[in-house]
Amino acid sequence: MxxxxxxxxxxxxxxxxxxxxxxxxxxxxxxxxxxxxxxxxxxxxxxxxxxxxxxxxxxxxxxxxxxxxxxxxxxxxxxxxxxxxxxxxxxxxxxxxxxxxxxxxxxxxxxxxxxxxxxxxxxxxxxxxxxxxxxxxxxxxxxxxxxxxxxxxxxxxxxxxxxxxxxxxxxxxxxxIYQQEGAAFGELLLASGEHHRVAILYQNDDFGLGYVEGFKEAVEGAANVEIVKELPFEATAVDVSAQVTELASSGADIFFNAMSSLAPLVIGSLQQADAVDWRPSWFLPSTSSSPAALLEPSGVADRFPAIYTTASSQSAGAPGFxxxxxxxxxxxxxxxxxxxxxxxxxxxxxxxxxxxxxxxxxxxxxxxxxxxxxxxxxxxxxxxxxxxxxxxxxIDTTENGLPAMSSVVVQRYDAPGFIPVDALD
Structure with missing residues (x-):
């Protein structure tokens, strides 16, 4: 109606x-x-x-x-x-x-x-x-x-x-909550046991800052995770190519992209990283990781070692759904x-x-x-x-400080959808 x-x-x-x-x-x-x-x-x-x-x-x-x-x-x-x-x-x-x-x-x-x-x-x-x-x-x-x-x-x-x-x-x-998602990816990096250099692009509002906060708390004091550069962008921006190019110069092997589901920016950031020949593994928020609407239209998602996100619900695009x-x-x-x-x-x-x-x-x-x-x-x-x-x-709404959906699972892009993972590829 x-x-x-x-x-x-x-x-x-x-x-x-x-x-x-x-x-x-x-x-x-x-x-x-x-x-x-x-x-x-x-x-x-x-x-x-x-x-x-x-x-x-x-x-x-x-x-x-x-x-x-x-x-x-x-x-x-x-x-x-x-x-x-x-x-x-x-x-x-x-x-x-x-x-x-x-x-x-x-x-x-x-x-x-x-x-x-x-x-x-x-x-x-x-x-x-x-x-x-x-x-x-x-x-x-x-x-x-x-x-x-x-x-x-x-x-x-x-x-x-x-x-x-x-x-x-x-x-x-x-x-x-965003801090949960950010922390889940930080914990995945910690568990890898390998040294990782992380570049962060974050939306300059409560959304982006929440993801970054959770990630930083998870990796604080870790010997194997180093944040080498971080840059903000405004949610009203129409392009983030300059930020992606600058972050690429850091040589980071991990790109933590705390970006909401603004399709032109998500697609543009993927394409710009590819254009400057930067090949990190990615973390995208659950709101910004749609295979059909964002990853596949970019035309370059399969050129990166891995793209990770978090989830607490099924995907309508998953085989057998x-x-x-x-x-x-x-x-x-x-x-x-x-x-x-x-x-x-x-x-x-x-x-x-x-x-x-x-x-x-x-x-x-x-x-x-x-x-x-x-x-x-x-x-x-x-x-x-x-x-x-x-x-x-x-669903549990009885816990103060937690939303109705409060569990997250890290997933990796495996076209045409995502699959759960418990270790970094």
Whole structure:
């Protein structure tokens, strides 16, 4: 379904069930007291929920350099909730069955637009905001969400701030925090026992700095890992060729590229390294390692010794994925309810499908039609074997400081996809 918001923008939407919930507010010195009752003594519902429907909002880059990942982040949730709606909706913990309306707003990966979108969501009466993509864009309206006491949950960012209930009482992250991913690769280098010279290119914001922080903490004091050069770039940059060329002069055998899924920059950095005949092994964040959308289009990915990333979910492009029960359900719903065709190029479709399944778990246990009850239910999910996680992975939202998905596995590019590894090649 396509919904046009009140400012005339067209945004993908889905019908699904969502409920809101409870969370004690601590950091701001507030305490969420009991929900008010109506004239009949029943708990008054929060905005955006009725006995039959619930409305969720999301802000994501549906235009600009990050439009591919932003659209995928929306479509996975759309597909999930539309499929549940087609089955009659979701039965909530209060015994009522509801369908969900999932309304998307385009922020173009611009923090100010993201803030404006949240303000529009509040005006439009959404119950909660969910699965929004991007670190700077989610950061831009975090304080506003706390002030308005509107859930901002399962956001698609590895920023640890969103998984700290004391600092962010109305928030919860979905993805492993960036420091975890950076540390996992650092530990892989340490375990190799060989000496490595590392060059770092990092996005100059919380995203890039988080990866670098985790990597540096993991290799601190290590005799076999030497950081020989590091350079920043701005997320608004249109080219990083100069930085890649300068880093190439370091002679590093490892390129730690802490870059978000800005397709022209990821592809351009691969091509520039090849052009200057620099052949390091690469580390790319999970958000920036799509074989179909980034590595294969570069035309040079197979010229490097290895390209590594981390993962906590299955890849829709992996051999045999479509033959599994969960994979077949995911692809069928995606093709039926969104404009996605074939296998999605970006992992964000899978991530938002997983996130939507976590939201459904919270709906099924929340007992009152309030945002406070929703938050209580959402922060009580544990040992949930969500669809499309890697084998052995579970969802646990009960650990302070950790997001819903908190385990990572290092993988190496092996066309057409990635394979898990426990040692550096």
């Amino acid at each position: 396509i919904i046009t918001d009140s400012r005339g923008r067209r945004a993908p939407a889905a019908i699904a069930t969502v409920l809101a919930g409870a969370l004690l507010l601590t950091a701001c010195g507030r305490s969420a007291g009991p929900a008010p009752a109506d004239a009949d003594g029943a708990v008054a519902p929060s905005p955006g929920i009725t006995d039959t429907t619930i409305t969720l909002g999301t802000t994501s880059p549906l235009s600009g350099n990050a439009a591919g990942v932003g659209t995928c982040a929306v479509d996975g949730a759309v597909a999930y909730f539309e499929a549940r709606n087609a089955d009659g909706g979701i039965e909530f913990g209060d015994g009522k069955t509801r369908t969900v309306e999932f309304v998307a707003y385009d922020d173009g990966y611009d923090p100010q637009r993201a803030l404006g979108n949240f303000q529009q969501m509040v005006g439009d009466g959404i119950f909660a905001a969910a699965l929004s993509l991007g670190t700077p864009t989610n950061r831009a309206w975090r304080e506003a969400a706390i002030d308005e006491e509107v859930p901002q949950v399962l956001v698609q960012t590895g920023d640890p701030l969103f998984s700290d209930p004391d600092e962010s009482p109305w928030q919860l992250g979905l993805l492993p 479509a033959e599994t029960e969960d994979g077949a359900e995911f692809l069928a719903a995606l093709h039926e309810h969104t404009s996605q065709t074939g296998v999605p190029s970006f992992p964000q479709c899978v991530w938002s499908w997983i996130g939507a399944s976590v939201i459904e778990q919270a709906f099924r246990t929340m007992t009152e039609p309030t945002r406070e009850s929703f938050m209580d239910a959402l922060r009580s999910v544990s040992d949930f074997e969500a669809p499309l996680l890697l084998p052995g992975g579970v």
